[in-house]
Amino acid sequence: MRTDPTDTGGLFVGRRPGTAPVRYRAAPANAGRWRRQADSMLANGMLAAMVMLCLACWGPIPLACLWLGSRANYLTGNVEAGIVGSFGSAAALLYGALAMLLRLDGAWVLVRRASGRDQRRGVLARIFAFSAAVGASVFAFWFLVILGPNDPNL
Numbered sequence: 001m002r003t004d005p006t007d008t009g010g011l012f013v014g015r016r017p018g019t020a021p022v023r024y025r026a027a028p029a030n031a032g033r034w035r036r037q038a039d040s041m042l043a044n045g046m047l048a049a050m051v052m053l054c055l056a057c058w059g060p061i062p063l064a065c066l067w068l069g070s071r072a073n074y075l076t077g078n079v080e081a082g083i084v085g086s087f088g089s090a091a092a093l094l095y096g097a098l099a100m101l102l103r104l105d106g107a108w109v110l111v112r113r114a115s116g117r118d119q120r121r122g123v124l125a126r127i128f129a130f131s132a133a134v135g136a137s138v139f140a141f142w143f144l145v146i147l148g149p150n151d152p153n154l
Helices: 033-056 060-076 079-114 124-147
Strands: none
Touching: 033 079, 033 124, 060 079, 079 124
């Protein structure tokens, strides 16, 4: 019957454009075992790159932006130039890193599917939550143990 929602693309009786089920003439050819292993290794490398880039958003990128702001303040002698330099570079680098992470996540799904896994969703949200937990715990350790709550400079 043509009223099945999975067949019609939703709750409509008629078909919306572009929602037809994919039908192959023949079963798609599977790659060999070596190709699937290479794709699996590539997917693991992409996953490691996503973890490193997410962790960089919590430490090295903000520190680099503060350094750029301090250089702008030193070169111009203007505090506002340093603040604008820090915030502008932070916005550009962090949004650029997030855009790169989104592209990597989409490519990771495709590579995982090419390696023979039934991967339908990305892993970026879990990696971002993991990196936030690591960043918060490292900051808490630094603030509570290394710096100490009784520091007279606070």
